[in-house]
Amino acid sequence: MPSLQDELFPSTPGKFKIDRNHPMNRHFHRCFASTTTMFFWALFFIALTASYLSFQSFVDSGSRYFSVSWGGIQWEKQLRHSAQTHRPNGLSVLVTGAAGFVGTHVSLALKKRGDGVVGLDNFNSYYDPSLKKARKSLLSDHGIFVVDGDLNDARLLEKLFDVVVFSHVMHLAAQAGVRYAMENPNSYVHSNIAGLVTLLEACKSANPQPAVVWASSSSVYGLNEKVPFSESDRTDQPASLYAATKKAGEEITHTYNHIYGLSITGLRFFTVYGPWGRPDMAYFSFTRNILQGKPITVFRGKNRVDLARDFTYIDDIVKGCLGSLDTSGKSTGSGGKKTGPAAYRIFNLGNTSPVTVPTLVSILERHLKVKAKKNVVEMPGNGDVPFTHANISSARKELGYKPTTDLQTGLKKFVRWYLSYYGYNHGKPVN
Ligand SMILES: O=C(O)[C@H]1O[C@H](OP(=O)(O)OP(=O)(O)OC[C@H]2O[C@@H](n3ccc(=O)[nH]c3=O)[C@H](O)[C@@H]2O)[C@H](O)[C@@H](O)[C@@H]1O
Structure with a gap:
């Protein structure tokens, strides 16, 4: 006698003939039919959910070109x-380049005084991204969220302005470095020109428009020989593509001020240094090499003249940035249209006392208690300028800017940070 199993599921496919009158088959048929229906409903719901989620992520994530993830309810909550803000009349600031050197310090200072801060950074690999990640986690410890995204992602910027009403934008994201511009010129155009325009487009369309404070550079003075450098001095002889893109930024921001009523403040930073600094800069790479026993290359100008910089300590720069945000005045545009004139300002933020590069090296030697192995070579024609020296009377008057840290003191703080972050043996081969 065939088993029930054999009756219902004969071993030869195709020979299966359902006896609809068999009581077991009637039962099975009902079960099978309802299981099939449930199965199709489940499939339908899964497909529906999947298409909803992918639509959401398409809407939220913006262009696929930027392979970063952003968007969603949790992200917006963050x-x-x-x-x-945590103080009356506190500012709400979008800080671009927040995981950068100046960006990190400015973000922390704003947060500490009760302002709201959202960071934006693309974490590119111009220098060690792990340092940028470490800065990000420092910011996160202080309640500052840094969005991982690119300035050129217009949909992301639009979304940021949709979710948060920013009173100010502190624009510090840039391709920095004077000499690297010969290696990778397009990265300067990408960040300092295209990225700037994308950001200004988002700012001009935002309602209300934020006031914009952004980082220009002392390098715009280029081959100018009149010292100290004043804001009204000529800036039409850039010595590097980097300088040219910063100069272009000053002209571009002017048009957005003129056409759309954006309040603009451009800050010409003079060789900023300090803890959490940029590894590509001389004071940082000299420190690393001196500790590792490697030689350093010290550039010298024509006729054996030492190069000099108006090195400016980060805490002084931060005060200048906050002073600029506080005095910027409102943008006047609405719905992308100007309704009245808005401020357009440019300030030097320097230290007003240039120091030669060999003096910088001897201060480092003292703090590190190690003698440097120096290779002195003539400055290559790669965009460098022989000296910088800021006239800061304008910033002093308008922003209350008053630098207080000399190079000796500032480098001591930098070295202390460097040793605590990397240790004495950073990069030394382990025996
Ligand atoms: O103030 C500015 O506008 C600029 O300051 C710095 O540019 P720079 O002054 O050239 O700073 P470093 O690269 O740290 O160079 C400082 C000095 O050390 C010299 N140097 C640099 C590197 C090196 O290996 N040897 C050397 O002697 C340079 O010629 C220069 O005189 C920053 O790197 C720029 O991003 C910034 O915009």
Whole structure:
């Protein structure tokens, strides 16, 4: 006698003939039919959910060109939380380049005084991204959320302005470095020109428009020989593509001020240094090499003249940035249209006392208690300028800017940070 199993599922496919009158088959048929229906419903719901999720992520994530993930309810919650102010009339600031050197310090200072801060950074690999990640986690410890995204992602910027009403934008994201411009010129155009325009487009369309404070550079003075450098001095002889893109930035921001009523403040930073600094800069790479026993290359100008820089300590720069945000005045545009004139300002933020590069090296030697192995070579024609020296009377008057840290003191703080972050043996081969 065939088993029930054999009756219902004969071993030869195709020979299966359902006896609809068999009581077991009637039962099975009902079960099978309802299981099939459930199966198709489940499939339908899965497909529906999947298409909803992919639509959401398409809407939220913007262009696929930028392979970063942003968007979603949780992400927006983090943005709003980070942007919350904790003092009366506090500012709500979008800080671009927040995981950069100046960006990190400015973000922390704003947060500490009760302003809301949202960071934006693309974490590119111009220098060690792990340092940028470490800065990000420092910011996160202080309740500052840094969005991982690119300035050129217009949809992301639009979204940021949709979710948060920013009173100010502190624009510090840039391709920095004077000499690297010969290696990778397009990265300067990408960040300092295209990225700037994308950001200004988002700012001009935002309602209300934020006031914009941004980082220009002392390098715009280029081959100018009149010292100290004043804001009204000529800036039409850039010595590097980097300088040219910063100069272009000053002209571009002017048009956005003129056409759309954006309040603009450009800050010409003079060789900023300090803890959490940029590894590509001379004081940082000299420190690393001196500790590792490697030689350093010291450039010298024509006729054996030492190069000099108006090295400016980060805490002084931060005060200048906050002073600029506080005095910027409102943008006047609405719905992308100007309704009245808005401020357009440019300030030097320097230290007003240039120091030669060999003096910088001897201060480092003292703090590190190690003698440097120096290779002195003539400055190559790669965009460098022989000296910088800021006239800061304008910033002093308008922003209350008053630098207080000399190079000796500032480098001591830098070296202390460097040793605590990397240790004495950073990069030394382990025996
Ligand atoms: O103030 C500015 O506008 C600029 O300051 C710095 O540019 P720079 O002054 O050239 O700073 P470093 O690269 O740290 O160079 C400082 C000095 O050390 C010299 N140097 C640099 C590197 C090196 O190996 N040897 C050397 O002697 C340079 O010629 C220069 O005189 C920053 O790197 C720029 O991003 C910034 O915009």
